[in-house]
Amino acid sequence: MSALTLSQAISSLKDKLCQLAKLTPAEPIVQLAAEVQAIPLISWLASQPSYPRIYWQGRDRLEEVAAIGSCLDFRFEDEVTDEALAEVYETQRAYSSNQEIRYYGGVAFDREIASWPEFGRARFLLPRIELRRSSDYFRLLVNLNLGQGDQQQEIAQAQAALDALVPARPMTPPTKTEQLSRNDRPDYPRWKTLVEQVTAPRFNQDTPKVVLSRLTQLQVKDTPDPWQVLASWQGRNPNSFQFGFEFSPERSFISCSPERLYRRQQQELYTEALAGTTIRGLSPEEDERLAQQLLDDNKNSNENQLVREHIVKALTPLSRYVGADETPTIFKLNHIQHLHRSIRAELRHGVKDFQLLQALHPTPAVGGLPRESAISFLRQREGYMRGWYAGACGYLNKYESEFAVAIRCALLEPGCINLFAGAGIVAGSDPQAEWQELENKLATIMSILLDF
The missing domain is CATH 3.60.120.10 (Anthranilate synthase)
Structure with a gap:
């Protein structure tokens, strides 16, 4: 038929x-x-x-x-x-x-x-x-x-x-909106203080990684259509999960996230360590040089290894087998590239999705290590409510489930666009370099929304 x-x-x-x-x-x-x-x-x-x-x-x-x-x-x-x-x-x-x-x-x-x-x-x-x-x-x-x-x-x-269903209307690119003001939470002076607190030897020896994040609030003349924005974002970053939730006309949450939390097909589970970041090059030669520098960089390699070790440890009690890449590869996006390791597991019979969510989320790539002390630090000092940013979004059913980590995302409200970005802070992190990493992570969505 x-x-x-x-x-x-x-x-x-x-x-x-x-x-x-x-x-x-x-x-x-x-x-x-x-x-x-x-x-x-x-x-x-x-x-x-x-x-x-x-x-x-x-x-x-x-x-x-x-x-x-x-x-x-x-x-x-x-x-x-x-x-x-x-x-x-x-x-x-x-x-x-x-x-x-x-x-x-x-x-x-x-x-x-x-x-x-x-x-x-x-x-x-x-x-x-x-x-x-x-x-x-x-x-x-x-x-x-x-x-x-x-x-x-x-x-x-x-x-x-x-x-009530109607045919699809043609999708046009979003109209660039006029930015009336910008507010960063935390601002740079506060950010610098937080990075210094995390990297202080006395704190860092017990909590080797905290993922600090920033809320960038753009007051705008006209709020763009979220689905037009997401469609444009898709074209810029095809190697990503794309998802959106609009529970009412007042508020929508969209994401173009590169990071899988996990995918389950019956008892087979696939996840990954995605941590460690640099920019893309302007030429193929420069791009390859930057990728190799990322692979050779001790700070970024250590950050990715911490995430890998945490995920393997979290999955081991729930699994008959866990296997993980020993060495990282490069995962390329439009403006940035990451270190990436694949992780696979065969789950024990009876393991359920809520157990996987509890074990894996928040990952060290969005929270830190150890999880409890890193999140306690963020609750007390980050200075804003993350909501679903860095949360887990996806679907589940009896046979399969898939969740992405909600990074590279935006919360759109009347007259306001909320953008989120984070950076893993470990020993050796430089406040200015990490602040620039936040800007790099917002570059794609900012270019879609605003005229520069």
């Missing part, structure tokens, strides 16, 4: 909903699907009138999802305990045996303190509508939660969501 047009796929799904109304499903969560012709997902998502709106594209670009609405929403405004995350995991497993059912969301960097409005300290939801691309295969999906009461009402709400 050939793929349907969008309108034909909507009609097909509405017919299936009518048939469902005559049945008593065996499970509370039901998903209906129709193959559809190729559609530009991010343009389609930006065209829809409904919220929440969620976007996800894997780093290998083989899979892409645009999702709208919600039929099951787990939202944590208060402290997120391991038990609470376990309940989410067990609920989604109990509600359906369908391996295609996915819950999308994220966990804040620090689950023990307040987070952004609407996002909470953690939030996972089952969308009402999904448009999924796997390579060149597109499907339109509708999800129903029949476990909370009136089946006919749930079907009617699903039909209404399908009726």
